[in-house]
Amino acid sequence: GQWDAEEICGLIRTHRINILGFTPSYGSQLAQWLATQQQTLPVRMCITGGEALTGEHLQRIRAAFQPEVFFNAYGPTETVVMPLASLAPEQLEEGAGSVPIGSIIGDRVAYI
Numbered sequence: 083g084q085w086d087a088e089e090i091c092g093l094i095r096t097h098r099i100n101i102l103g104f105t106p107s108y109g110s111q112l113a114q115w116l117a118t119q120q121q122t123l124p125v126r127m128c129i130t131g132g133e134a135l136t137g138e139h140l141q142r143i144r145a146a147f148q149p150e151v152f153f154n155a156y157g158p159t160e161t162v163v164m165p166l167a168s169l170a171p172e173q174l175e176e177g178a179g180s181v182p183i184g185s186i187i188g189d190r191v192a193y194i
Contacts, residue, residue: 087115091123100126102147106139113146124148131155131164135181137174144172156183156194165190 085093090112094102102109102125109130116123128149130139135154144152155164168184186192 087112091116091121094123094125101129102127102149103129103131105132106130106135106143107133109143109147110139113142116146117142122146122148127151127153128170129153129155129164129167130170131157134179135170137178137180140170140181141173144170154181154184166192 093099104112109128123146125147126149128143128147128151130143130152131154140152143149152170153167154170155168156166157164165187166184167187168182170181174181183194
């Protein structure tokens, strides 16, 4: 079955997980639940990928998890690697649609 936001956030807190990786929409759902509970869940690092990281998701996730480092990453889902990554800004500039997917990591070539 699926774990709800309360259960996931409880596991993060109980096990002191400090590096989170999720899609922006799922991270935003967890963040929204934390906001309704008037809670935050600070972590060391957030890594998002799998879909565009919008300004709304960025702000919601930053507010809830207060990560010291936040990466938006891109890579082929079927291989579960992220050959491209970008440090996420504090907030998007006005008019920007989403956070960039970043630059190539290591000695690679990217075709998008």
